[in-house]
Amino acid sequence: MIRLESVTKVYRKGQVVALREVDLSIGPGEFVAVVGPSGSGKSTLLHIVGGLDRPTSGEVFVNGARLRDVARLDGFRLRTVGFVFQSHHLLPGLTALENVEVPMVPLRIPGRLRRRRAMELLERVGVGGRAGHFPSQLSGGESQRVAVARALANDPPILLADEPTGELDSETGMSIISLLSELNREGKTVVVVTHNPQVALAAGRIVTLRDGRIVDERRSTL
């Protein structure tokens, strides 16, 4: 499903090496947690897998496509991956329902169909009753659930979450992780970046990064 071959990412300024020749393979339906101290390159890894950033060298294969050959990464992001960020990153001017509709807009899905699908997704993640609310009227946990619904909008095979519990209390955070686990059981490949060990334990596999290298990899016993 996801394969990184000797991926290196160097940022232009200051010669910061975020990733050093990382090899990683993630199979379909896996739930992988990427852990490590801040600055270890885990967010960069997620951005590269999600097509938000391109590696300096090495190859990235996602869902059968070599990303180097994908001319328009926006189309890749639209259909293949769904992002969930640390702070929910909802658009403040749109309601919860409209936020979920946003990724469907470029696919020219008719408005009524779009709204119906968005409503189904909000109900799926347990915030159907908050459809008409604006992000400022939602709690942190509700916002993050809306963000998960948005990531699912175009039914991508892969969910990428960058510190999805970082701004939530532990109980709310764990409920988001259970939601991701459920989605994983339903067939989504899930990659979560976190430094919360409890979150990592929910994953089937934990990959540890330090200074841009994979230093440890283990199967979860749970």
Add this chain to the structure above:
Amino acid sequence: MVLRNLARRKVRTSLTVLGVALSIGATVALFGISTGLVSQVSAVVSAAGSELTVVQRIPQGLTFGYLGSIPASTVEGLRDLPDVAMASPLVLIPATIRRDIVFLVYGVDPTGPEVSRVHVVEGRPLRPGDGAVVMLGARAADGMGKRVGDSITVNARDLRVIGIYESGISLEEGGAMMALSAARELFGLEDRVSLVKVKVKDPRRVRPVQEAIEARFPEVTAITSEEFARDRLNLEAVIAGAWAVSAVALLLSVLAVANTMAMAVLERTREIGILLAVGWSRRRIVGLIAGEAVVMSLLGGLVGITLGTTALNALSRGYKTLPFPSTVGPDLLVGAVSLALFVGVFGGLLPAWRASMLDPVEALRSE
């Protein structure tokens, strides 16, 4: 989404819309006045169905708004030309009644086409032998509060109003007609007239007649009514002035729109990052930002057209002796909407391009 984003910043959006509205409004008003003036003047000189206007030939370099005059004897000479169907002399003098009202006095042949073509709504038309009397245009009569039997004072002479006319040309309805001989005497023109309207027998032979007139009478020139208004009265300069003022106003509104959208892009950098992350293309981002700019400008254009039209109507009502068009033509409307579109596209282009070039990862990190 475009509308939602604009509604989020009501004050800034309204100010920008107002800025565009003022510049489009000024443009509509200025072009309304200047093109209205040209079309009114050409309507007056071609009203009797004449193709040509014969005026004094004047040296180059002295043409600014100079009308001049030609000897009355030329009129007879023009009538003798074989291809000429009609030669109607006209005296055209701007007169000041009170210090704030300028209006045009037309000296016409009481038996000629000028009198027979207008519609006398009150009193009687001019007759041969009439002296210090005038037929007053309906707009002028309305504006000055004069009726048949009243007097107006022109060049320190009291002229009795014997009739009120309508002609469908507001420049004419804002003036007064008097007998040619009386007008010459009143303005000290002796045996001269301002211009002669010439109608040719065969409308396809305007050009040869024009040449024949200029060959036969070297002191005159024969031009079309449009040339008369634009070139001889130099109303072209008025239009050029309107262009200049409008261009500055439009440039300012392009800058206003660009500034508003640049601020929006700066403030919404993270939102643009989110849109890129969920899979929106760069082209779609350009469309979003440019779309907001265009919607604002078109809204400004519509408000501006309303403002400009209202201003023209107010002027038309306030100054009845001047030829302000009371309606804005379709050309001007289409032009104003196109200009608004231009303002939106040019104002939105750079901010939209900048928004689309944002790096999604960095944009997401920004506050």
